Amino acid sequence: MSASPASAAPEAEQPAGSGPGSRRRIPRVPFWVQIVAGLILGVLLGWLARSQELGWLVTTLDEIGSLFVQLLKLAVAPLVFFAILVSITNLRQVNNAARLATRTLLWFMITSLIAVAIGLAIGLVTNPGSGTGLTPKDGALSETKGSWIDFLTGIVPDNVITPFTELNVLQIVFMAAVAGIAALKLGEKAQPILTFSQAVLELLQKALWWVIRLAPIGTVGLIGYAIADYGWDLIGKYATFTADVYIGCALVMFGVYPLLLATVAKVSPLQFFKGAWPAIQLAFVSRSSVGTMPVTQRVTERLGVPKEYASFAVPFGATTKMDGCAAIYPALAAIFIAQIFDVQLGVGDYLLIAFVSVIGSAATAGLTGATVMLTLTLSTLGLPLEGVGLLMAIDPILDMMRTATNVAGQALVPVIVAAREKILDHDAYATASASPIDSFDDDDNAAADRRDEDRDADREEVRDAVPVTV
Numbered sequence: 042m043s044a045s046p047a048s049a050a051p052e053a054e055q056p057a058g059s060g061p062g063s064r065r066r067i068p069r070v071p072f073w074v075q076i077v078a079g080l081i082l083g084v085l086l087g088w089l090a091r092s093q094e095l096g097w098l099v100t101t102l103d104e105i106g107s108l109f110v111q112l113l114k115l116a117v118a119p120l121v122f123f124a125i126l127v128s129i130t131n132l133r134q135v136n137n138a139a140r141l142a143t144r145t146l147l148w149f150m151i152t153s154l155i156a157v158a159i160g161l162a163i164g165l166v167t168n169p170g171s172g173t174g175l176t177p178k179d180g181a182l183s184e185t186k187g188s189w190i191d192f193l194t195g196i197v198p199d200n201v202i203t204p205f206t207e208l209n210v211l212q213i214v215f216m217a218a219v220a221g222i223a224a225l226k227l228g229e230k231a232q233p234i235l236t237f238s239q240a241v242l243e244l245l246q247k248a249l250w251w252v253i254r255l256a257p258i259g260t261v262g263l264i265g266y267a268i269a270d271y272g273w274d275l276i277g278k279y280a281t282f283t284a285d286v287y288i289g290c291a292l293v294m295f296g297v298y299p300l301l302l303a304t305v306a307k308v309s310p311l312q313f314f315k316g317a318w319p320a321i322q323l324a325f326v327s328r329s330s331v332g333t334m335p336v337t338q339r340v341t342e343r344l345g346v347p348k349e350y351a352s353f354a355v356p357f358g359a360t361t362k363m364d365g366c367a368a369i370y371p372a373l374a375a376i377f378i379a380q381i382f383d384v385q386l387g388v389g390d391y392l393l394i395a396f397v398s399v400i401g402s403a404a405t406a407g408l409t410g411a412t413v414m415l416t417l418t419l420s421t422l423g424l425p426l427e428g429v430g431l432l433m434a435i436d437p438i439l440d441m442m443r444t445a446t447n448v449a450g451q452a453l454v455p456v457i458v459a460a461r462e463k464i465l466d467h468d469a470y471a472t473a474s475a476s477p478i479d480s481f482d483d484d485d486n487a488a489a490d491r492r493d494e495d496r497d498a499d500r501e502e503v504r505d506a507v508p509v510t511v
Contacts, residue, residue, distance in 0.1 A: 110327075129221030341456070370415070
C-alpha cells in the first residue's frame, strides 16, 4: 500500500510550529517599543497618583526611578576609570593617534560653540523669564555649586579613594589619563595591568548591560514621579523655557548635526540616526551619558568608526562632550535667571557664557543633571545661585532632551573625524541598523564572523581565478 503524498512529505518541509511537540516562539518586543510603553505607562500612573492623591503610588514611582538611576551610577566610577585607561592605551594601535585626539577635541569645541550660540539666540528671541509669574523667592540656594577655583583645583584628587566614594568623575578621568599615559610609557611591563583592566572593563559593561535592559521599568518610575510630584501646572509656568530647551536641542541634533554629516563627513545623516538611535533613545530615558556609554560606543563602532579610535573618543566624549547640558541649557538658563532677578546682561556676558560652555563642559562629567555646569556659569556671570532652585523643579523633564543631545554629539564627532581622516568603514556605515539593544553582543559577534568569512571567501575567489601556469 503506497503512502499518501501528505504522509510522504519530508518532515523538514512541514510548516514550522505545526508538529505535535513544537512550541510557538513568543515574538521579541523591540526595545524602542518597550521604552515608549514605559513612557506612556509612567505618564498615566503619574497623572493617576497626582489626581487621586495616592501617596503610596508616588513613593513607589520615586523608588523605582531612583533605584534605576542608582544602579546606573553604581558602575560609573570604575567604568569611567577603566574605559579611559584602556582607551588611551588602545591609541597606540592607531596611526596618527595624537592627530586623531587633537581633531576630536577640536570638533568637540566647534560643535559646543555652535550649540551655545543657538541657545543664546533662542533665549534672546523668546525671553523665557518674562511673564512666568515666578519671583526670586520661589528659588532656593543651590547646595551643589561650581566655580572656576573648584573646577581647576578639583581636577587633582587628594587621594585615590575619595574620587570613587564621592563620585568625582573629573578626578577619576584625571587619574585614568595619568595611568593610561604611564602604561604607554612602560610598554610591555604594563601588559598584565592592561589585560586586567580590559577584563574588568568588559565585566562592567556586561553588568551595566543588564541594568540597561531595565530601562523601560526605570522609565515608568522616572516619568511617573516627575508628573506626580511636579504636575502640569508647575510645568506650565516654565512653558517657554522648557520649549526653548527642547527646540534648541532639536535644532542642534536634527539641524546642525545632519548638516555637518552631509557637508563635512559627506555621509548620510539619516543613516547616522538609524544607527545611533538605540543610544539616543536610552539617553533620553536614563538621563546619563556615562550610563549610556557602552551603547554609544557600540553604535559608533557599528557606524564604521574603528574600534581602537571609538574606544577612546566615546569615553572621552561621555565625560566632556555635553552640547545639551553644557551649552544650550546654561545659555538659556542664564538668560532665564537674569530676567527673573531683573539683571541686565551685555555682550561681554554672552561671550563669557560661550567661553564657559566650551571650556568648562568637563565639569558636568556625564552624570545625571547639569547643576554643576549651571552654577559655574552663574558664578562666573555674578548671577544669584538661588536661581538654580527655580529650575530644579523641572530638571528631569529638561534633562531627558539634554542628555539625548549629548549622546548624539558623542557619536557624531568620531564619525566626522573618522570620515575626515579616511578611516571610516563606509560599508559598515551604510548597513548600520537600529537593532534591539539586547542583541548587540550576538549581532556584533555574528557580524564580525560574517566579515571574516566574506574576506576569506573573496581571497579564495581571487586565488581560484588566477590561472596556474606549468
